[in-house]
Amino acid sequence: MTIEVIAQKRVVEGTGASRRLRRAGKVPGVVYGAGQEAVSIELDHNSLFYAMKDEAFHGAVLSLNLDGETVSVLLRDNQMHPWKPQVLHVDFQRINAAEKITARVALHFKNADISPAVKLNGKKVSHIANSVNVRALPADLPAFIEVDLSNLQAGQSIHLSDLVLPANAELADLARGRDLAVAQSS
Structure with a gap:
């Protein structure tokens, strides 16, 4: 689109x-x-x-x-x-189609209501980040990144390293050695 x-x-x-x-x-x-x-x-x-x-x-x-x-x-x-x-x-x-760019990409959270933290322990899921910096060629830049919370246990967090990215795309913070949390149960 x-x-x-x-x-x-x-x-x-x-x-x-x-x-x-x-x-x-x-x-x-x-x-x-x-x-x-x-x-x-x-x-x-x-x-x-x-x-x-x-x-x-x-x-x-x-x-x-x-x-x-x-x-x-x-x-x-x-x-x-x-x-x-x-x-x-x-x-x-x-932008140049042949050069990698860094852009903010939105996070879409799904399955929070069926995660064990919510369903079994009555915890709440907090979204720590709503978007992340993604580095990729313009053609490979995703519109959004889905964060699946269905396996989130009580007291656990989902980090940048847990996100699934399209091919040829990388997270800028991970490349700098920072594995930040994007969601947690509390």
Whole structure:
């Protein structure tokens, strides 16, 4: 599944210009990386706002249509208004299909209700992490990682080394020697 984002190049920059864009229903942003110059862009607010509600938008490789030219990008940062449902700014990073990238990938927990810790001992399962950093080629980047809690015993934890990843993908923390816990029963 490819998510497409439509943007236009922005000529006028600065605080006042960004404020005028936001009043007109647009979102200022920037596209950078892959050894190319950074480009200031503008996007339609409503289409971006509703696309950002999808979990896959934050960790998947996106197809950015920039004035008719298609570029593969990752969403690297976004700024939201403190109390309004409004996107203030977005940053996209261009990616090269031949280079490995590091991206945040969501964790989906399943079978907590049938784990022995919950079923037999009345314990609760705590999610310590909701996402992890995965290093892979853009084509091998998973949309999410499933964490199976069906064998979780009372007082045990599930660590990064227990997660099942697709081929050619690795966890950045494990590569650094940190086997962090992602879920535990308490």
